[in-house]
Amino acid sequence: MDWNKAKSILIVAFVILDIFLVSQVISIKNDSVPAASFEIIKENLSEQGITVSIDVAGEELILPLLEVEYMVFNSESKEIREYLGETYSELIENEYYINSKGQSIQINQGKKLLFMTREIEAGVNPNIADAASQIESFASKLQIDLEGFYQTRVYNENNANHIVYSENYQGYPLENSYYMFIQDGFGVVGFEMQRVKSIRKTQANIVLSRPEEALLRLLKYKDIRGEAVIGMDICYYRDEDLIHWGEIVVDNLEPTWKVVFESGAIKYLLEFE
Incomplete structure (x- = not known):
């Protein structure tokens, strides 16, 4: 057999093998890291008296910032x-x-x-x-x-x-x-x-943290010690207490994670506060 041809075949084989091994490592990493980090996050929250009664894991999401006009x-x-x-x-x-x-x-x-x-x-x-x-x-x-x-x-x-x-x-x-x-x-x-009477999608986008990472923001709240998390979903939200709400007609709504507790309490885990 021609040695140059055999060498080329071996090089191609090794390249294919490398690609396969790298893909397996990436797959294992993607499957294991979120689960492991979520357990650590649950432990951190538990140490502060916050129980997470649901399983959450996901990827970052990119959603648009909305401009709304109120009635x-x-x-x-x-x-x-x-x-x-x-x-x-x-x-x-x-x-x-x-x-x-x-x-x-x-x-x-x-x-x-x-x-x-x-x-x-x-x-x-x-x-x-x-x-x-x-x-x-x-x-x-x-x-x-x-x-x-x-x-x-x-x-x-x-x-x-x-x-x-x-x-x-x-x-x-x-x-x-x-x-x-x-x-x-x-x-x-x-x-x-x-009620809002008009909704416009702006050019700005918000990158939402993975849900398990967003849960860590609960640590800054002192009024939810002893609470249990029973629900977590994405919504659009504006904190009306942070601004002069009576003067606002046109405003932005930000995509964010909404956390529901067993007591009925709710926390919004905004990306920017």
């Missing part, structure tokens, strides 16, 4: 007449309205509208199993269109269930655009809404 409510808003009728009293200018039936509207910071048909009856326990049908009936009567909104949270406060429906954008909930229905033992008593 603004004031004394001229059509919703006041739609819900209270033509005859009502303005008790606090641009903030609080009531009609002769005891139905009321409260506007908070120009963007949150709370409509109550009556006072909450706290003496009778609400039945969460009836909530979906009661909300459907209530929304139909008030011509509230829930298309594109999905239930994202339920919590009980003062013996009334609060059921949150968040707007969906390409599979991710917008935490700041929602309807929150209030249910007592006799049915849906009212709702709060904050």
